[in-house]
Amino acid sequence: MRNILIIGIGSGNPEHLTLEAIAALNRADVLFIPDKGTEKAALRHLREEICARFIRLRSYRSVPVPIPARAPASEDYRGVIDGWHARIAGSYRALFEAELAEGQTGALLVWGDPALYDSTLRIMERVAATGLPLDWQVYPGISxxxxxxxxxxxxxxxxxxxxxxxxxxxxxxxxxxxxxxxxxxxxxxxxxxxxxxxxxxxxxxxxxxxxxxxxxxxxxxxxxxxxxxxxxxxxxxxxxxxxxxxxxxxx
Ligand SMILES: C[S@@+](CC[C@H](N)C(=O)[O-])C[C@H]1O[C@@H](n2cnc3c(N)ncnc32)[C@H](O)[C@@H]1O
The missing domain is CATH 3.30.950.10 (Tetrapyrrole methylase, C-terminal domain)
Known part of the structure; x- marks a missing residue:
């Protein structure tokens, strides 16, 4: 079984990380860093700064997660989002299998709080539904x-x-x-x-x-x-x- 920590990292200030989130970061073997392209490069740098500043206990490996581009919103907004999530779930599954051995722990760093306008939790349900044995826990962040x-x-x-x-x-x-x-x-x-x-x-x-x-x-x-x-x-x-x-x- 692979284990994934879904960690809310706050919305821009590294000092908004909770003590629980920092402890979780220090338990991960691999950190998955979503990469939504150049527009969000500044946000990716912040995530990297958080890792460099708070991960103290041991060395860690970080792996960029390419997020496929979303089709433009159409009349069928839900259909577009559904297809997009299916593609992201496919990339997550492939990465978890390629980058984590059985028994290892990965972390997904989520902007703000994972419960608010973020689809990571819905996507995790989809990855698990593909049959990959997986467990995950959620750490709230400051929205x-x-x-x-x-x-x-x-x-x-x-x-x-x-x-x-x-x-x-x-x-x-x-x-x-x-x-x-x-x-x-x-x-x-x-x-x-x-x-x-x-x-x-x-x-x-x-x-x-x-x-x-x-x-x-x-x-x-x-x-x-x-x-x-x-x-x-x-x-x-x-x-x-x-x-x-x-x-x-x-x-
Ligand atoms: C995909 S949602 C993610 C929300 C995030 N999960 C949270 O808890 O804040 C992105 C939206 O959150 C808001 N947002 C996120 N970070 C922000 C920031 N640093 N300053 C202002 N608004 C922000 C904006 O409305 C942005 O369009």
């Missing part, structure tokens, strides 16, 4: 959403209220009528800028946890265009951007 709240010094929910965490793609359909606090992730299209800003406040953050962190907050009507401009300039400077934000209906 970008938690860093956003900490940096802006706000609670995500109002007193006793719910929070909806969703994608920019879904938010583009409008601010949900039955919510007062909505967190948006994976928003490459700046859905906030197309909402009716009346009565909404926004807390936005990019490159959270890194030295390049950007924060803007205020009434959506006043800061929306500032965020759009700041985001475009930062993306141009770095060649990539990751941002997330909380929108809240003003009481």
């Amino acid at each position: 970008s959403v938690q860093v956003l709240a900490a940096r802006h010094r706000i609670a995500l929910n109002t007193i006793g209220g719910p929070i909806l965490i969703t994608t920019g793609r879904r938010l583009a359909a409008g601010f949900p009528a039955d919510q007062d606090s909505v967190v948006a992730m994976l928003d490459g299209e700046q859905a906030f800028a197309r909402l009716d800003p009346e009565g909404l406040d926004i807390w936005w953050g990019a490159y959270l946890g890194t030295a390049d962190e950007l924060l803007i907050a205020g009434p959506l009507a006043e800061v929306s265009q500032e965020i759009v401009a700041e985001r475009a300039a930062a993306r141009e400077r770095h060649g990539w951007i990751m941002d997330t934000y909380l929108l809240r209906r003003r009481a």
Whole structure:
């Protein structure tokens, strides 16, 4: 049986690794580092920095995991994602078989927390379903959403209220009528800028946890265009951007 540790590594700051995650890193024989191409090269460097800084007990081997490109989103969004996950599961299985002997332990380093907008856990189910004898454990990480709240010094929910965490793609359909606090992730299209800003406040953050962190907050009507401009300039400077934000209906 091969064993895989799924380790949440936080969303940019190596100091956000938990003690449990560091201990898990030190148990792995092989570290699998997902490689999504040049756009995410900066993120790969951070993962490597984490390994160099925290793995103390013995030498380790790291193996890049090429992530196949996703087909462009179509009407059949779920079908596209399903096919993409099947291909990733195929690469994972091949790598586990090639790089880990029976009884060895591998680690997959997952950005932020593995439970939030990350498919590693679903893909592990698929790899196991192919019949490869496999066990795995999950170590939580600090999500970008938690860093956003900490940096802006706000609670995500109002007193006793719910929070909806969703994608920019879904938010583009409008601010949900039955919510007062909505967190948006994976928003490459700046859905906030197309909402009716009346009565909404926004807390936005990019490159959270890194030295390049950007924060803007205020009434959506006043800061929306500032965020759009700041985001475009930062993306141009770095060649990539990751941002997330909380929108809240003003009481
Ligand atoms: C594929 S999801 C992964 C989320 C991750 N599992 C987490 O817990 O934060 C990627 C999205 O997370 C958000 N994100 C991740 N890291 C971020 C960071 N350092 N700063 C701002 N947003 C970030 C962005 O919304 C990005 O589009």
